[in-house]
Amino acid sequence: MRELLGDKDNRRLQLVETIYLNPGISLDELANKFTLTTMQIQIDIGFLNKPLAPLEIEITKDKKCYLRIPQHLSTKIIYQVFLENNINFKLLEAILYKEYDHYEELASELFISQATLKRVISFINDCFKPHGVSIKSRPVRIVGDEANIRAFYLFYLQERYPNDQYPFDKRIDVFSKELVNLFIEKFPADKFNYASKMRMTRYVAVSLLRETKRHEVKHGEIPKDLENLVTDEIERYTNKEKFEYVFKMSLTPELYQGLFLQYINYRHAFSxxxxxxxxxxxxxxxxxxxxxxxxxxxxxxxxxxxxxxxxxxxxxxxxxxxxxxxxxxxxxxxxxxxxxxxxxxxxxxxxxxxxxxxxxxxxxxxxxxxxxxxxxxxxxxxxxxxxxxxxxxxYQVPPCEVGLFFNSDVEHMHYMKANLSFLYGDKIKVTVIDSEELESLPEKSRMLDLLIINFILPEKITLNLPYVSVVDGLSEDENKQIRNLIDKIYYDKMYRKRFEK
Structure with missing residues (x-):
């Protein structure tokens, strides 16, 4: 449901992704890609850097863009930020936990006007229409295809809270975990690792939350062995009476099946x-x-x-x-x-x-x-x-073709070849250029992706490819420059060019 972000947030998310996927892309290239001015791109980047922190979009002096991600973080935080700050998703999360009697109450909760709230709801309903889902008023709630609704919230929560820190009511959290632990006891341990168990717990929690608001789901017949499993699970659940007291509803086979809808049906297979x-x-x-x-x-x-x-x-x-x-x-x-x-x-x-x-x-x-x-x-x-x-x-991605041309110290050039191969492995293929004349360098390097030299290139020599001058050896700054160029070239080959089988 990416379209729920709306045009502006969608564009800004695509901007972040484009910079991430194309390290070193220029402001002009971004402006051309998004049909904007470079000033508008810079405004978007300036707006994004605060909510994305500690991630940072860096613009270098030569107007190249890079997404800097601290080692302990990942790109997941990007999606977390957009979901956390987007008003459409804020509203959808709010009405998951509570159904509001009046627009005024929900608008106050979201710090927006009632007119803005109505526009947001209208926009969301347009997005949800193909899926048989809509937001209704009095109370403000989400209704329609219940299987789609539960699946939507399952996927949303996974994106919004990638560290499994979901803001469920403690009762929902405790009882959903109890039911899942009981459910998986009968299955082999290798069927339920941490990820699959958390996914099931998250789904049961969403389902339990929906059921407590009397949003039942239609479900058909289930195989006989699963009917027996449901009956047995309910009988074995020692906290059944407490569950029914807390949620004011009977733990019937129909309710139990609804809670585990994605797992107890004619489609899912545990073995x-x-x-x-x-x-x-x-x-x-x-x-x-x-x-x-x-x-x-x-x-x-x-x-x-x-x-x-x-x-x-x-x-x-x-x-x-x-x-x-x-x-x-x-x-x-x-x-x-x-x-x-x-x-x-x-x-x-x-x-x-x-x-x-x-x-x-x-x-x-x-x-x-x-x-x-x-x-x-x-x-x-x-x-x-x-x-x-x-x-x-x-192995379908061709390596980055790197050429070496040093005007002295041939042994150093061969050392550099070995060092680059060690640093970048299969990403690169290093070729030592054999030439006695500097003027022939543009032609000799014509088929390469990147050139590394050990001198300052004279103005009269024009190269049609990026190059790095390693004058006093491979310093940290020069290694960083080479790495960024190799990544950009290699990624470009990965994402843009088309290769025959």
Whole structure:
């Protein structure tokens, strides 16, 4: 739901991402990309630096832009900042925890006028309309497709509070954790690591919060083994009476199933046995499974990639995509950060990225046509759970071609070659330029990406590529300059150019 940011915040977020992904991009290039003046770009950067701190967008003397990220932080803080400060998301979070009787009360809570509040609600409703969700008044609440609503808040909270510090009421927090701990006792430990347990706890907490406000979810039949599991779990829950007293509602099988809606259904599979049973029982599941299997096999054949244990990968893919076939909300509130994680593959639009997407669209249309964002989730799972797929991607990116031309001390030049290779590894390919005349340097370096020399270049020599003068050896400043240039060139090859298979 990136569109919920609105035009201005969306542009500013894209500006931060562009600087991050293109270290050293100039103000003029940014102005051209966003169809703005350089002054407007500088105003946006000046506005962003305060909320982004301790991250900082640095503009150098030569008007190059870099995003400086402290070692102990990551790009996640960028999305946290935008969600924290955007009025649309502030409103949506406010009405998750409390349903306001009047506009005046909510407007006061958000420190905005009632007229602004009405405009915000109207904008949000336009964004939510395709998903069967809307904000209603008296009380001000979010209603509609309950599965989409719960999924939206699940993804939103994950983006807004990436350190799992969610501001749930203590009762919601305690009881959701108790129910999840009880639920996972019956399953193998390897099925519920920290991340998957936290995801389940977050979902149950959102569901419990919605249920306490009497927003029930429609759910169909479930397999017999899950019916027995639900009954058994409720009987085993020692705090059942306390739960019912605190929340003033009975812990019925219907309520329990609603709390675990994403997990207790005909789609989700906790094991290969469940997996094959679900496929056999429901035709839609079988179509998704067969589509994923065909897609993975097609990708393997197209790019000559082996998959030694397809069952484990397909199980993960199936659980995510079978859920995606029943939701229209994007898998992440600001999902392009998934694409940022995968940007090393974006340059391969003529090969891996485009052909993978073509196969996915062709063989898993139930998911692909419902929500375009799920392709990036699919690709993310391939990257993180199929090692040979990842290897294939990174070896598709050509190295940065670095040339060395020193006007004295040939041994030093060969030392520099070894040192650069040590520092930058597979990112670079270093070539020592053999020339007896300085005038031939522009032609000799024509096919290179970066040139390193050990003298001050005379004005009469014009180079059509970036260069660094290492006059007195490779100092810290010169190494930093070279690193920034290599990163920019390498990233440019990763993201922009198209290479044949």
């Amino acid at each position: 290969n046995r469940d997996y094959h049973e679900r496929i056999a029982l429901v035709s839609d599941n079988r179509i998704i499974y067969e589509g994923l299997k065909t897609t993975v096999e097609s990708i393997g054949e197209q790019f000559d990639i082996t998959l030694t244990h397809p069952e484990n990968l397909l199980l993960r893919l199936y659980n995510v995509m079978s859920l995606g076939a029943h939701l229209t909300i994007t898998p992440y509130v600001i999902y392009p950060n998934r694409k940022i994680f995968l940007l090393f593959s974006q340059s391969l639009k003529a090969t891996i990225l485009e052909q993978s997407k073509t196969s996915f669209m062709q063989h898993v249309p139930m998911v692909a046509e419902r929500n375009d964002a799920y392709f990036y989730e699919f690709l993310y799972l391939l990257v993180t759970h199929w090692p040979d797929f990842y290897q294939k991607i990174i």
